[in-house]
Amino acid sequence: MQQEAYCQIHREYVIQYLIPNKNSAVLACAACVAGLQDEKRKVTFDNILLLHEIQNNPQKIISILANVDQNYTELSNKYSLIPEEQIKCKFQQWQNTLRQFQKWIDQLIIEYKQQLDQAIQEAQTTIKIVKKELKCDDLWNLIKQLQNQNGQRDIQDQIQCKIQIYFEDLQKNSVEIIKKIINQKENDSKNLQKKEIILPDEKEIQQKFQQQSQSILDLNMYIRRLTYSPNAPLSNIVPYDYQQQLLSLIEQRTNQKINKINQIYIGSKDGLNSQALWSKINLKQNLLFIFKSKNPGNSIFGGYANCKFNGYLNGYASDDTASSFIFSYTKNEIFPLKQEHKQSAIWCQQNGYAVYFGSNGDINISTDFINGSSDIGQSYSWNENQGGNNTYLYGGDKPNIEECEVFEIEQ
Known part of the structure; x- marks a missing residue:
C-alpha cells in the first residue's frame, strides 16, 4: 500500500501539490497553497499542479514550461487531452444511443412490413371483387375459345360477337357495377376490421438519421483529440473542434x-x-x-x-x-x-x-x-x-x- 508523504512545514498535512518556480519546483500541502494567497498578493493557481493529475495529464507540466515550441503551445491552449474515463463514457453514451436507434429501426421495419402486407391484402381483395363484378372469367373463357378455334371463320365470328355483347353489357350496366364494387369493398373492409394505413413520419426518419450521423462525427472528434499529433497544423480562423468536424466530414464523405x-x-x-x-x-x-x-x-x-x-x-x-x-x-x-x-x-x-x-x-x-x-x-x-x-x-x-x-x- 502506498504511503502518504507529509509536508515538512505543516507536518499534519499531506503533500498534494507541485508548485513550479522559474528554475525549480516545490512540493506543497493545502496549507502551503493557502498561505500563498493573502490580502496583499493575489496568486494565480493555473500553474499549481495536483500530484495525482500529473500521471494522467503530463501535458499540464509542458504547458507551464518556458520556451516551449510555439506549435505545441498553440495546441495546448486550444485543447487538453480528454481523460480516459471521459472518452469511455462518451463511447458508452454513443453505443447506448446507437442501440436505441437500432431498436427504432427494427420497429420501423416491422411497421412498414405490416402496412405493406395490409396494402397488398387490400389490393388482392379489390382485384377479386373487380373480377367477380366484371365477370372476367366469362371474358377469359371467350378469349381461350378464340385462341383454340383452329382458324374456323364462322366460330371466330361467333366468339367475337359474344365478346362484343359482353362489353356492351358492361357499358350498359357500368353505374350499377361500380356501385356494387364500392359497396362490396366497404363491406369487406368492415369484416376485416382493418387498421388505417399510417406510414411513419418521413421528417422523423430523416431527423433520426441526421442525429446518428452527427453523433458519429462527434465521436470521431473525441477520438481524434486523443490521437491527434501535436505537430498537426491548426487553423487560426476556426476553432479546433470545428476543424476536427471538417476533417471527420472529409473522412466520412471520401470513406x-x-x-x-x-x-x-x-x-x-x-x-x-x-x-x-x-x-x-x-x-x-x-x-x-x-x-x-x-x-x-x-x-x-x-x-x-x-x-x-x-x-x-x-x-x-x-x-x-x-x-x-x-x-x-x-x-x-x-x-x-x-x-x-x-x-x-x-x-x-x-x-x-x-x-x-x-x-x-x-x-x-x-x-x-x-x-x-x-x-x-x-x-x-x-x-x-x-x-x-x-x-x-x-x-x-x-x-x-x-x-x-x-x-x-x-x-
Whole structure:
C-alpha cells in the first residue's frame, strides 16, 4: 500500500501539490497553497499542479514550461487531452444511443412490413371483387375459345360477337357495377376490421438519421483529440473542434482515413493574392480552404475539393466521388457537391481566379481576394428559401477576404 508523504512545514498535512518556480519546483500541502494567497498578493493557481493529475495529464507540466515550441503551445491552449474515463463514457453514451436507434429501426421495419402486407391484402381483395363484378372469367373463357378455334371463320365470328355483347353489357350496366364494387369493398373492409394505413413520419426518419450521423462525427472528434499529433497544423480562423468536424466530414464523405494534414498556405504570411496562392497549391489535390471575410459580421466559410488543382488546365476539374463540399462556419451549414455537377467541382485557371468552386461560381474569389461573387446553389446543394444567395456566404456582395488558409489532406 502506498504511503502518504507529509509536508515538512505543516507536518499534519499531506503533500498534494507541485508548485513550479522559474528554475525549480516545490512540493506543497493545502496549507502551503493557502498561505500563498493573502490580502496583499493575489496568486494565480493555473500553474499549481495536483500530484495525482500529473500521471494522467503530463501535458499540464509542458504547458507551464518556458520556451516551449510555439506549435505545441498553440495546441495546448486550444485543447487538453480528454481523460480516459471521459472518452469511455462518451463511447458508452454513443453505443447506448446507437442501440436505441437500432431498436427504432427494427420497429420501423416491422411497421412498414405490416402496412405493406395490409396494402397488398387490400389490393388482392379489390382485384377479386373487380373480377367477380366484371365477370372476367366469362371474358377469359371467350378469349381461350378464340385462341383454340383452329382458324374456323364462322366460330371466330361467333366468339367475337359474344365478346362484343359482353362489353356492351358492361357499358350498359357500368353505374350499377361500380356501385356494387364500392359497396362490396366497404363491406369487406368492415369484416376485416382493418387498421388505417399510417406510414411513419418521413421528417422523423430523416431527423433520426441526421442525429446518428452527427453523433458519429462527434465521436470521431473525441477520438481524434486523443490521437491527434501535436505537430498537426491548426487553423487560426476556426476553432479546433470545428476543424476536427471538417476533417471527420472529409473522412466520412471520401470513406478514407486521413493520414496526414499539411498547412500549405496562409494568406497573411505568404501573400493574399492569386499568384502567391497558386505557387503553393498548383498540382496539389484534396485541399481544404478556410476564408475569413472583412465584411460586417466577419463571415467564415470555405470548401473542400477532392480533385487536383491544375493551374494550367484552364477548365473544370472533376470530382468523380462527388465528395467535395462548401461550408459556412458562420451559418453552421454544409453544401455538398451535387452528383449531376461532379464534372465541374472547381475551375482551374491560376491567372483568372484565386478560387472558383462550381459551374457558375458557388464560390468565386478574384485574384486580389477582394472582388468576386457567390452563386451558391448552382453546383453545390443549398436551400434556396434561406435568403439571397449572392451575399449568403460572404456577408456582402464581394468576398473581401481578410485571411485564407489552405490545408492539404493526405489519405
